[in-house]
Structures are given as C-alpha cells and as structure tokens.
Amino acid sequence: MNLKAGLWQQQTLKLAMTQELSQAIALLQYSAQELTAFLDDKALENPLLQVEHSNIKPMNPLIDRNRRKNQKVEKDWIEQIADKPFSLEEYLLSQLKITNLSAEQLTVIRHLIQNLDENGYFTGDLNEIAQKLRVMEDVVEECLAIIQTLEPAGIGARNLQECLLMQIYYLDPNNELAQKIVSEYFIPFAEKKWKPIAKELKVTLKEIQDIFDQIQSLNPKPGTILGKETTTYIIPDAIIEQSGEGLTVRMSDESLPRISLNEQYYHKFKDQDQQVSRFLQDKLQDYNWIQKSIEQRKETLTKVIAKIIEKQETFFQKGSNNLVPMTMKEIAGELDIHESTVSRAVREKYVQTPYGTFPLKSFFTSTIQTVSDDENTSSTQVKKKISTLIENENKQKPLSDQDIVEQLKTEEGMVVSRRTVAKYRDQMGIPSSAKRKRFD
Numbered sequence: 001m002n003l004k005a006g007l008w009q010q011q012t013l014k015l016a017m018t019q020e021l022s023q024a025i026a027l028l029q030y031s032a033q034e035l036t037a038f039l040d041d042k043a044l045e046n047p048l049l050q051v052e053h054s055n056i057k058p059m060n061p062l063i064d065r066n067r068r069k070n071q072k073v074e075k076d077w078i079e080q081i082a083d084k085p086f087s088l089e090e091y092l093l094s095q096l097k098i099t100n101l102s103a104e105q106l107t108v109i110r111h112l113i114q115n116l117d118e119n120g121y122f123t124g125d126l127n128e129i130a131q132k133l134r135v136m137e138d139v140v141e142e143c144l145a146i147i148q149t150l151e152p153a154g155i156g157a158r159n160l161q162e163c164l165l166m167q168i169y170y171l172d173p174n175n176e177l178a179q180k181i182v183s184e185y186f187i188p189f190a191e192k193k194w195k196p197i198a199k200e201l202k203v204t205l206k207e208i209q210d211i212f213d214q215i216q217s218l219n220p221k222p223g224t225i226l227g228k229e230t231t232t233y234i235i236p237d238a239i240i241e242q243s244g245e246g247l248t249v250r251m252s253d254e255s256l257p258r259i260s261l262n263e264q265y266y267h268k269f270k271d272q273d274q275q276v277s278r279f280l281q282d283k284l285q286d287y288n289w290i291q292k293s294i295e296q297r298k299e300t301l302t303k304v305i306a307k308i309i310e311k312q313e314t315f316f317q318k319g320s321n322n323l324v325p326m327t328m329k330e331i332a333g334e335l336d337i338h339e340s341t342v343s344r345a346v347r348e349k350y351v352q353t354p355y356g357t358f359p360l361k362s363f364f365t366s367t368i369q370t371v372s373d374d375e376n377t378s379s380t381q382v383k384k385k386i387s388t389l390i391e392n393e394n395k396q397k398p399l400s401d402q403d404i405v406e407q408l409k410t411e412e413g414m415v416v417s418r419r420t421v422a423k424y425r426d427q428m429g430i431p432s433s434a435k436r437k438r439f440d
Helices: 019-029 032-045 061-070 088-093 103-113 126-133 137-147 160-171 176-184 186-190 194-201 205-216 222-226 263-269 274-311 313-318 328-335 339-346 379-391 401-412 418-427
Strands: 049-052 238-243 246-251 258-261 350-353 356-359 367-369 376-378
Touching (some): 019 032, 088 103, 103 126, 103 137, 126 137, 176 194, 176 205, 194 205, 238 274, 246 313, 258 274, 274 328, 401 418
Antiparallel strands (some): 049 258, 238 246
C-alpha cells in the first residue's frame, strides 16, 4: 500500500443539487396560493421582480368617495345587521340572569367560560381556579353547575360521558334507563356489548337499541354549533371541458400573479459601482430562473393533466363511477419523467370537470384484479361496491367481511382479500358487522 503524500488528478461523476434546481422542484409542488406567497416574498428581496395581482384592483379614494355620494342604495334594514357571530362567552353570558348573581359568581363564571375549549368542554381545574380567584372550591363548582344549565345542552361538560348525560336529561328527565346505561355502562355500551347489559338490567336488546339511536342524535361537541366556519374556495388549476371535438384542457392562470422585470430600475443603477452592478446581476439571474421555473411548472402540469385525461377519458365523459386504475409510476413512464415529478405536479392541485372539481391525486387508484384476465378495476370502484353492499344489507344479519369478499367475486368479478375489505371499510368509516347489527 502506497502511503506517500502527493497530488493526483481524479475524474468523477456525481449529481449535484443546485439552488436553481431546488427552486424549480419547489415551485412545481407549490399550490396556487403557495406560489403567490413565494413570489410576494421574492419581490421583497429582489427589486427587479415586479409582481402584479390581476385579481386586485388599485383603489382611488377620490373616485370611490364621489361614487358613494352620487349613488343612493336602498337596502332592507334587516340586511344591514352586522354579520358578526356571537362568541361562545357572549352567548352564554346573555342567558344568565345577572340580577340573581353576585359579583363574585359573575367573576368565577366568566373565568370558567374562558376555560371551555372549542367543543364546549370544561378543561380547567376547579381547585386551581378557586385558589387563583381566592374563593371557595364549592363556589366554583356551583358556578360550573350554573353554566351547565345553559344552552346548548351539554355545554360545560368535563368529558363526553357527562356531556351526553346532560343532553339526555335535558331532552327527557324521566328517561332513567338511558341515564343509567350512560352513567354506569358507558364503555361496554359504546362497544356494543349489549347482551350482558340487557341481562343485568333485565331489558331487551330492542330497548338498548332505541337508546343507542337516541344518543346517536345527540351532539358530542355542543360548542361547535356557535362557531362560524369560513367558506373555503377552491380555484382549479385547470378546466376540462367537453366540446364537439372531444375533451379539451385549459390552464387556469387568472388566479396567479404575473411577474415582470423592472427594467427602469435595472438600467438606472446597473452602471453604478462594481458592488451594485454585481448585486443587480445576481438579482437579474434570480428573476430569469424564477420565470423559467414558472414556465417549466406550467409545462409539466399541462403534460401530466393531458395524460390523466387520456387515461381517464371514461371518467370525464360518463362520471366518477368510471374511474379506471392508474398509478403515478404509469404516468411517469409514459411521459418519460420521474415518478416523484408526477407526485409534486399533482400535489395540492385541482381540476374542474363537467362533474365537479376534484383534486388531481384522486385520479390515481391502485389496480384490483378481476375474474377476467383482460380487465382490472380500481380501488375506488371496489370501495363504492362495498358501500353499496353494506347499504343494502339486512341490518339484522349484516354482511361480514368474508361475505362481502364472496359477493364481490360472484356478483362483480372483483378479487379482493378479506383484509383489503376491512381496510377499505375502515377508510370509509364503516363499522364492523357486529357493530352494524340492529335488533329491531
């Protein structure tokens, strides 16, 4: 072995992830909102990059003021009520008869309400609150009991069991059987171990079934009924339409900001000192790379969507029940790109079709073997068949997973294992046959 020190030349090949390549990969997987935020951030650090939002119009205060003076809009008085939702605290305090409460009780009740989570459950510690407010713990417990008398029923409960008990008593104070089952047999009742409960309480399974149906109608999260969900709007990245010539795809770029080069700024300062000139050259190169990456993103996304349309033509012509098996590896192979590129291209992207707006990822489904050697089906179709079989089953004798396996094979020609059926059933939130059984 030669251990002498020396200098040698060695030629090697290796892959290097440049900053520009990393940026192009990142832009490909960005959604429209993420891309907009990225460009806005870049515009703050790059004076040559101008970002123009086509959906935002500049405001002229003078024109707007004159327009408001000249236009008289008559509205119904009820339409002028502010769209400001009640907070949980405001709603609960509005129900209290403040004249019947002492100042100490009001202070404690306000503090207790602040310890309710978004579902309406009390998450605080009574002893700690009593010490913090320097009151007796009995006073805190009494105030919590006052809150629990308010609407919505179940508010202020410390757990799900107490929440359901409060609602049962609110609906029917005389329903002693339901109160006893929930208070003393809550876990086995929830697990549908009803026979021992029925034997011990000397009631029929039908009576327990009726109580189960009643509890199913209760609200396990009473605090959420006061929450106002913000409407989420999805802007599709592409629009697929059916025309006389067939299916056509149109990229929806209206929501994306447009970028341009601030040439005036560049020409004004490019001939300054060497440091400024080098800075502008770097920013110019950065702008060119961003522009190139955006064009490459659009080109790749267009190719992937066009290939999806080609493979899923029956879906776009006949509806979602006709989704055929398709994998990202298959699309990548036909487009001669890497599978990870397809994965990045479809991430958080949506497409508008004649049958609704869908995420691009939903078009990729695994292949399920059928009895016929020359045909396959998708996992989505199998899930729909499983859902249909369970929906139409005899609820007093529900289908087991093995029964579903046999019916899928004999009636639909789909070859799946019992474990696969159980997995798909869990994904759809369908309980097992034992928990689906009814006794009426």
